[in-house]
Amino acid sequence: MSAQGVGLVDYDEAVSRFDPVLGLEVHVELNTKTKMFSGAPTEFGAEPNTQVDPTSLGLPGAMPVLNAKALESAIRIGLALNCSIAERCRFARKNYFYPDMPKNFQTSQYDEPIAFDGHLDVDVPASEDGSKPAFTYRVQIERAHMEEDTGKSLHVGGSTGRIHGAEYSLVDYNRAGIPLIEIVTRPLEGTGDRAPDVARAYVAALRDLLRALEVSDVKMEQGSLRCDVNLSLRPSPDAPLGTRSETKNVNSLRSVERAVRYEVSRHAAVLDAGRKVVQETRHWHEDTGLTTAGREKSDAEDYRYFPEPDLVPIEPDPAWVEQLRATLPEPPAQRRKRLQAEWGFSDPEFRDTVNAGAVELVEATVAAGAPPAAARKWWTGELSRRANAEGVELSALAVTPAAVADLQALVDAGTLTDRLAREALDGMLAGEGGAAEVVAARGLAVVSDESALVAAVDAAIAANPGVVEKIRGGKVQAAGALIGAVMKEMGGKADAARVRELVVERVGA
Amino acid sequence: MSTPVAELVRWDAARLSQALRAGVVSSEEVTRAHLDRIAAVDGPTGDPDGSGVHAFLHVDAEGALARARQVDADRASGAELGPLAGIPIGVKDVLTTRGMPTTCGSRMLEGWVPPYDATVVRELHAAGLVVLGKTNMDEFAMGSTTEHSAFGVTRNPWDPTRIPGGSGGGSAAALAAFEAPLTIGSDTGGSIRQPAAVTGTVGVKPTYGAVSRYGLVALASSLDQAGPCARTVLDTALLHAVIAGHDPYDSTSIPAAVPDVVGAARRGADGDLSGVRVGVVRELSGEGYEPGVLARFAEALDELRAAGAEVVELSLPNIVHALAAYYLILPSEASSNLAKFDGMRYGLRVVPDGEHVTAEQVMRATRAAGFGDEAKRRIVLGTYALSAGYYDAYYGSAQKVRTLVQRDFTDAFGKVDVLVSPTAPTVAYRLGEKLDDPLAMYAGDVATIPANLAGIPGMSLPAGLSDGLPVGLQVLAPQQADDRLYRVGAALEARLVAKWGGPLLARVPEWKGVPA
Numbered sequence A: 001m002s003a004q005g006v007g008l009v010d011y012d013e014a015v016s017r018f019d020p021v022l023g024l025e026v027h028v029e030l031n032t033k034t035k036m037f038s039g040a041p042t043e044f045g046a047e048p049n050t051q052v053d054p055t056s057l058g059l060p061g062a063m064p065v066l067n068a069k070a071l072e073s074a075i076r077i078g079l080a081l082n083c084s085i086a087e088r089c090r091f092a093r094k095n096y097f098y099p100d101m102p103k104n105f106q107t108s109q110y111d112e113p114i115a116f117d118g119h120l121d122v123d124v125p126a127s128e129d130g131s132k133p134a135f136t137y138r139v140q141i142e143r144a145h146m147e148e149d150t151g152k153s154l155h156v157g158g159s160t161g162r163i164h165g166a167e168y169s170l171v172d173y174n175r176a177g178i179p180l181i182e183i184v185t186r187p188l189e190g191t192g193d194r195a196p197d198v199a200r201a202y203v204a205a206l207r208d209l210l211r212a213l214e215v216s217d218v219k220m221e222q223g224s225l226r227c228d229v230n231l232s233l234r235p236s237p238d239a240p241l242g243t244r245s246e247t248k249n250v251n252s253l254r255s256v257e258r259a260v261r262y263e264v265s266r267h268a269a270v271l272d273a274g275r276k277v278v279q280e281t282r283h284w285h286e287d288t289g290l291t292t293a294g295r296e297k298s299d300a301e302d303y304r305y306f307p308e309p310d311l312v313p314i315e316p317d318p319a320w321v322e323q324l325r326a327t328l329p330e331p332p333a334q335r336r337k338r339l340q341a342e343w344g345f346s347d348p349e350f351r352d353t354v355n356a357g358a359v360e361l362v363e364a365t366v367a368a369g370a371p372p373a374a375a376r377k378w379w380t381g382e383l384s385r386r387a388n389a390e391g392v393e394l395s396a397l398a399v400t401p402a403a404v405a406d407l408q409a410l411v412d413a414g415t416l417t418d419r420l421a422r423e424a425l426d427g428m429l430a431g432e433g434g435a436a437e438v439v440a441a442r443g444l445a446v447v448s449d450e451s452a453l454v455a456a457v458d459a460a461i462a463a464n465p466g467v468v469e470k471i472r473g474g475k476v477q478a479a480g481a482l483i484g485a486v487m488k489e490m491g492g493k494a495d496a497a498r499v500r501e502l503v504v505e506r507v508g509a
Numbered sequence B: 001m002s003t004p005v006a007e008l009v010r011w012d013a014a015r016l017s018q019a020l021r022a023g024v025v026s027s028e029e030v031t032r033a034h035l036d037r038i039a040a041v042d043g044p045t046g047d048p049d050g051s052g053v054h055a056f057l058h059v060d061a062e063g064a065l066a067r068a069r070q071v072d073a074d075r076a077s078g079a080e081l082g083p084l085a086g087i088p089i090g091v092k093d094v095l096t097t098r099g100m101p102t103t104c105g106s107r108m109l110e111g112w113v114p115p116y117d118a119t120v121v122r123e124l125h126a127a128g129l130v131v132l133g134k135t136n137m138d139e140f141a142m143g144s145t146t147e148h149s150a151f152g153v154t155r156n157p158w159d160p161t162r163i164p165g166g167s168g169g170g171s172a173a174a175l176a177a178f179e180a181p182l183t184i185g186s187d188t189g190g191s192i193r194q195p196a197a198v199t200g201t202v203g204v205k206p207t208y209g210a211v212s213r214y215g216l217v218a219l220a221s222s223l224d225q226a227g228p229c230a231r232t233v234l235d236t237a238l239l240h241a242v243i244a245g246h247d248p249y250d251s252t253s254i255p256a257a258v259p260d261v262v263g264a265a266r267r268g269a270d271g272d273l274s275g276v277r278v279g280v281v282r283e284l285s286g287e288g289y290e291p292g293v294l295a296r297f298a299e300a301l302d303e304l305r306a307a308g309a310e311v312v313e314l315s316l317p318n319i320v321h322a323l324a325a326y327y328l329i330l331p332s333e334a335s336s337n338l339a340k341f342d343g344m345r346y347g348l349r350v351v352p353d354g355e356h357v358t359a360e361q362v363m364r365a366t367r368a369a370g371f372g373d374e375a376k377r378r379i380v381l382g383t384y385a386l387s388a389g390y391y392d393a394y395y396g397s398a399q400k401v402r403t404l405v406q407r408d409f410t411d412a413f414g415k416v417d418v419l420v421s422p423t424a425p426t427v428a429y430r431l432g433e434k435l436d437d438p439l440a441m442y443a444g445d446v447a448t449i450p451a452n453l454a455g456i457p458g459m460s461l462p463a464g465l466s467d468g469l470p471v472g473l474q475v476l477a478p479q480q481a482d483d484r485l486y487r488v489g490a491a492l493e494a495r496l497v498a499k500w501g502g503p504l505l506a507r508v509p510e511w512k513g514v515p516a
Helices: A011-017 A068-080 A192-213 A253-272 A318-326 A332-343 A347-355 A359-367 A372-390 A401-412 A418-429 A435-442 A450-463 A465-472 A476-489 A496-507 B013-022 B027-041 B061-076 B119-126 B169-176 B193-199 B233-243 B261-268 B291-306 B317-340 B359-370 B373-385 B392-413 B438-443 B449-454 B482-500
Strands: A019-029 A092-095 A105-108 A115-124 A135-148 A152-156 A168-172 A179-185 A225-234 A245-250 A280-285 A290-296 B056-059 B088-092 B130-135 B182-186 B202-205 B226-230 B277-281 B310-314 B418-422 B458-466 B469-476
Touching (some): A011 A192, A011 A253, A019 A253, A068 A135, A068 A192, A068 A318, A105 A135, A192 A225, A192 A332, A225 A253, A245 A253, A245 A290, A253 A280, A253 A290, A332 A359, A347 A359, A347 A372, A359 A372, A359 A401, A372 A401, A372 A418, A401 A418, A401 A435, A418 A435, A450 A476, A450 A496, A465 A496, A476 A496, B013 B027, B027 B056, B027 B061, B027 B088, B027 B130, B056 B169, B088 B119, B088 B169, B119 B130, B130 B169, B169 B182, B169 B193, B169 B226, B193 B202, B193 B458, B193 B469, B202 B233, B202 B482, B226 B233, B233 B261, B233 B458, B233 B482, B261 B482, B277 B291, B317 B373, B317 B449, B373 B392, B392 B418, B392 B449, B418 B482, B469 B482
Parallel strands (some): B088 B130, B277 B310, B277 B418
Antiparallel strands (some): A019 A179, A092 A105, A135 A179, A152 A168, A225 A245, A280 A290, B056 B130, B182 B226, B202 B226, B202 B458, B418 B469, B458 B469
């Protein structure tokens, strides 16, 4: 049941009768060392109220000074989104009372954003079952502006962790004043039934772009990338825009997609019932996959904006802006196409690499001399399993791309079998040293002494006359038993292929 | 020691500086003399409505004496000290002082002890000045009489039944009552200059951005400016030189060299203003100005002419709208600046009775109890003026008027070097006289407000007495030409003091408190 008590309409049915229009607002926490307007540190997860100073606590008399690095990041984001950069712009005060806002106004940009009128081309992948094709959608960017984050309220007591029913509330101002960039799209029209896919692909593309710019941690689960989804329906693409809802707290790519689907179904049900969609803020619930109504948001909500008199206008030197443009990384989508071609990966292989978060790691491993296919197998296979088992990011494993390349070189040289290589990896992850060191210390190298192998093969033949009969009788696959015996005898440190050759040769089949 | 200690409090800072450097007196002696004077005339602590001057809200005798002894020790060890090292000073209670209460004259901040010093206070410490304590003011610097202090009125040393001006009445009265030779004020629409005028002292509002606002609790950010107050033009310049300069903690502070204000004050003291063009602002005299004020102003113009200045009258047509624009811009900015006082983090916190009290209810109760009437009046005005649908008509129009006023000044300073006017239309009125008539009180700011709107520097200095009460003359100069104030001010001061046969403050009656 939705808040308006009219149930839901099946998604496919809803998009067959209504035209969805999306709008996405993404807040990005910048990874600057200090806050937007003061020198307070910005470490994530620190003890409450330790990353503060007079300005970020809003103490009487304290004043803001713009963080130059934050401005630089804002301009680079704007340029990467193909925006125009304002020659002159100001901050404004957004006035409202809330305990997690130290000054009871947020210093933000209002009608003078630092970047405006841009776009981002987004590759929307084909649906899993292949029924809907891949395509590219151009997302029009209305603006990217700078603002400061608020603190965080913690409601203690009560069952829900929400303000209602709580015994008391605590406020942590560590996050207050963290630099944010808010990126706002224009209404995304013409997405049709692919609206959820477009929304997800846009946020994913934005995340990749921000990561490539190295301006943010872009961790949705930690809130350094937060997405608000605006959605409205209209009877047809020619009709005027319908009333929108704004869904907050959509903090994973999957949730972006699900929240859009849910809201499409909900709006359709409201409209089918002959009611009006309420313009309101809604909250996304990851666990139930539902949105619930928050505060009603009328256009009359009055923040009493006015230009921030404690900050001077920003007038970025055009020469500096051009210097920043020269620092932009290769666009992620373009870079991916280039790497896929260079590496010769199939589409599924490359998608696996991307999904594993291994593109940079594979790239570095290849740069250290490993063949691309081998590098991919390591990072998307064995190393991904280990990272999952340890519950860490792939890049947080205690092994570098160069070390992986060294390991692979030993495999390619025939010094290690795949099984031995995995054992060597154990030692490397345990901090026993590089590939060569671990192989030496653990005695893992393949036995290359031919006479020892021959002796072991002969011993196995002598010990298994029945098997030998079968092989001679044409059952070549029976050789496996002899190979296994030899491998066991050699403690696994033999090249199985060479053993097979020797078995066949000595049996004389 | 040959100098009677009681006499030390009558010395100006320049004379104290010489005596300290010559080893005639120690900073400890000078500091103790002022603390004794405060104890004698300021009234007993905890008796704010008694018969004392009540210039101070907080006196830090221990801290001041300790600092004085430190400066004496530094001097004895041959350390290089600034000209004002070892000299006591009072600081308006609107500037944060680490470890010393800062109330802004409001119940809202009663008992709040800031964890950091304002940049101005840091500069004072760095220059070796001895902070005696914090001076009284209208709540959050809103008012022209100091009657809006939550902690009781300050009395005018010339007549204890009269206002000392405001909002910085404490800083001005402390000078006129010889409780401190130097004080720091802040001026949003005249809060340094008008108190200086009605107490017979000198006060300067520097160019906007010349003195850091970091740690100056904001009333109206685009108008506020801290500045020096003293009994002579030279002392004011010496203090100006200490507190002015670029501050990376205040992005509106000017990244340029401070004009040589001390040099200008010394140069002006020869009383010669040959070649200086002085403009008399036609709109800032005549109707609404008391005859006694106009008479002293006219005599001062004669002195300027006698000093060789070329005096011309000119018109700044838009400044008649300055008062109206100011009383929209100020409340608008103030409504936002004062929003932070909500009982959540520091200062007063009022929790209403009942179960399940919300944060919003605590905020409401705290603000209802913590702010006085004048603060509430301006918060309501400003909130209204910034509201959607009214912004353009009020705040937007006021900013346009502000631009026109700035343009008028630019035009005027194309013709003259400085402008002059009476500082205030009247002499000090009686306590309570305009308490119920805010518009009449606001009208007293008519001559000082234009400088704040335009961001230009202004000085008030004594021009004589009317019915036994001081009259102030205002000098205005272009942005970043603060030195012109000091040259013209020092020249006029030299000639007037010669004419009077001594400083005006020599005539301030000995403090006897309020007549029964």
